[in-house]
Amino acid sequence: MTEQPRIRPATVPTPPADPARPAPPHGLTAGADTLDRAVRAAAGRATFGVSSFAALSAWSDWAMHLARSPGRQMQLAERAWRNGLAATLGAFGLPGGLTPRKGDHRFDHPGWALPPFRAAQQAHLATEDFWCEATREVRGMRRRSADRVGFMAGQIVNALSPSNLPLANPEVVEATLKTGGANLRNGTARLLHDIHDELTDSRPAALAQFEIGRDIAATPGKVILRNDLMELIQYSPQTGTVHPEPVLIVPAWIMKYYILDLSARNSFIGHLVAQGHTVFAISWVNPDERHRDLSLDDYRRMGVMQALDAAATICGGARVHACGYCLGGTILAIAAAAMAREDDDRLASITLLAGQTDFTEAGELMLFLDESQIAYLEDLMWARGYLDQNQMAGTFKALRARDLVWNQAVQRYLLDRPEPAFDIGAWSADATRMPYRMHSEYLRGLFLENRLTAGRFAVDGRVVALKDITAPMFVLGTETDYIAPWRSVYKAALFTENDLTFVLTNGGHNAGILSEPGHRNRHFRVGHRTPEKRYMDPDTWCARHQARPGSWWPLWWDWLAGHSGADRAAPPPMGAPDAGLAPLCDAPGTYILQR
CATH class of the missing domain: 3.40.50.1820 (Alpha/Beta hydrolase fold, catalytic domain)
Structure with a gap:
């Protein structure tokens, strides 16, 4: 900005060269610490800021405690058998089948009541219920490990839902037959356009229809x-x-x-x-x-x-x-x-x-936070000087991936139903970055x-x-x-x-x-x-x-x-x-x- 502020900020003491970690860990020279952090920062970019150690630690904690709990294993085996029986009954339209949980609208289309889609739906619901039960806390394990494993398992199960697959989703099949495949052609073109916008950091389409200062943020x-x-x-x-x-x-x-x-x-x-x-x-x-x-x-x-x-x-x-x-x-x-x-x-x-x-009790954001994860984010921010806005937006979307990722993808790319432009959608697409030192301080000092x-x-x-x-x-x-x-x-x-x-x-x-x-x-x-x-x-x-x-x-x-x-x-x-x-x-x- 060329204009100078009318009120100058109070004098800020010169910070150390690396505020989040002012000195290398014990036993490391500054050069060795810099090398370590550079390697972790590169790994962080490849994993979108998610610490692989934090994930593996949670899975190993869960697996080792489950391995020494034969009673729990027997209970899960019984659960799997009952779910399999219920899914079989449901696949044939008999009483006793599984039903989606409250608020789950993936299977609202009447086509899910018809074979073979009904069988795919029932198999998915059985799998989802099993993993929800299997990832509950086992006596002796860390509660956060159970929450993390449950979250990660849920992400995988949601991604594999038949509602996300063109040939397994009756609504997509119906739309494809009705339009002669136009829904898939248009959806593919839209997907390629979105990928291009993401790679080139183009202005989000939602913002183009809402001009800041005219349509939104317009109070004089x-x-x-x-x-x-x-x-x-x-x-x-x-x-x-x-x-x-x-x-x-x-x-x-x-x-x-x-x-x-x-x-x-x-x-x-x-x-x-x-x-x-x-x-x-x-x-x-x-x-x-x-x-x-x-x-x-x-x-x-x-x-x-x-x-x-x-x-x-x-x-x-x-x-x-x-x-x-x-x-x-x-x-x-x-x-x-x-x-x-x-x-x-x-x-x-x-x-x-x-x-x-x-x-x-800060909510599901705590799933992403422990010493390992924060150190990983610090190294990623250390290399850039900030946390990228896509990292922030991706974290919030991951917490509601079923609605904010998969459902929107099905609507946008498979059914050719792009979401209508609305003001809060334009705001949501206009994400912000976080400065390195501040983000580290509030994650550690407040959340952790x-x-x-x-x-x-x-x-x-x-x-x-x-x-x-x-x-x-x-x-x-x-x-x-x-x-x-x-x-x-x-x-x-x-x-x-x-x-x-x-x-x-x-x-x-x-x-x-x-x-x-x-x-x-x-x-x-x-x-x-x-x-x-x-x-x-x-x-x-x-x-x-x-x-x-x-x-x-x-x-x-x-x-x-x-x-x-x-x-x-x-x-x-x-x-x-x-x-x-x-x-x-x-x-x-x-x-x-x-x-």
Whole structure:
């Protein structure tokens, strides 16, 4: 960028040459360590960042414990026999056959009830059920090994499903006969086009139909601050008067911020501005090798704290409602705890949307994380300076491969039914990278070692504690979130002692957040904990709070208003030129366009 930032970031100490591993392991010279890491980095590129040792270790742990468990072996043999019998009955259309699990729509087509497709379906369901049972934890083995083996076995079984094979899928056969093979010709052409786009790093087709700044990320505003890490957007007011306290939105750095500003219909930010709030949002830089030494604390200081300073300055020193989404909520909680330690009371409230503070139950992402895997990723990032966006996107797709990989491939390449373009699909195709040092620090410090709630997470050399936070909190989890499971998000209630409202809404990590009023089939539960109340475990909480129909957004708007000043006033100016915060360009800015 040619423009200089209007507010310079705080001085960052010069990091060591290799922040993730400042010194070679004991007994290794620097040259030997560099050679080892270069070899592992090359292997990491070949295996898409997956540690072969971590996989083999899990399989060997499972196999050795199963080998010395004859009772378990007998049980599995009986399971295999019963499944074989059930599959045989089902193949002939007799009672007692196997049925797909709830939510499995691969075999919905009526053709699966006809031979020979019925036999293929039954054989697959029998195999799937057997491996699901066979990979359960055996006494004495590591629980994570069982989870990993189950995940890997599930990936293999899903890949071999007859629904993925043209001649074994009756829906594909029917479409081929009806179109004279046009579905396969068109699908093959589409596959070759997609491969070309992937190899040439071409602009995703989904993005071509949704122009950033026109169709999505189009809420009017100005970039009023830019530094090496983020742009801060101030949105133009849409009401004659506004609440005195502004709202600062801190998105996750593993995604582009405009998941919260999609189309006008479902823009989280646009609806919030329309409620009479002055809204600021951080747009993170898409890092490359130049940003390899950015630390996790840089994201707090140069991101959250500089944005907070700017929002408060523009709004005349008003306190700020801070809202963090996903890992943006995590870094916001860290910043809030550090502020509370220093008696900095500038936060009027804190909202965590699917944001975890404790990572002991951090969901299926933990399948990919242990010392071996993180070291493998560190070596891969060490060679590049960052984690590639395809690695991030591939990890999330692997967690839901049946729906996000195989089902889409069947629809797109075998049935000639490309998914219609829609806003969240365009956002999903616009992935981001992760800088080496920061990614290593948050994987180790938060996911692997869980330092924040273990009392070992330091800011400026001193440990912070979530229980120091006194600002009221609004914490939201989503029922089917596999990235930030709601029971893990709920743990904010275990480690804080302030006024806390917890909301559980239906949907997943993204769909549960994008729950605008009028969205069909939405419901939520809400509970309020005052400081003197005792802790309630998540399952008891869920049982005691009935679901309410509709969107949770109006509830949050009312909550924000209830923690705001009673008197509304004229909107503040766009930026503060006298404080070095003059508007730089129109929203959504320039960092959002980086690929």
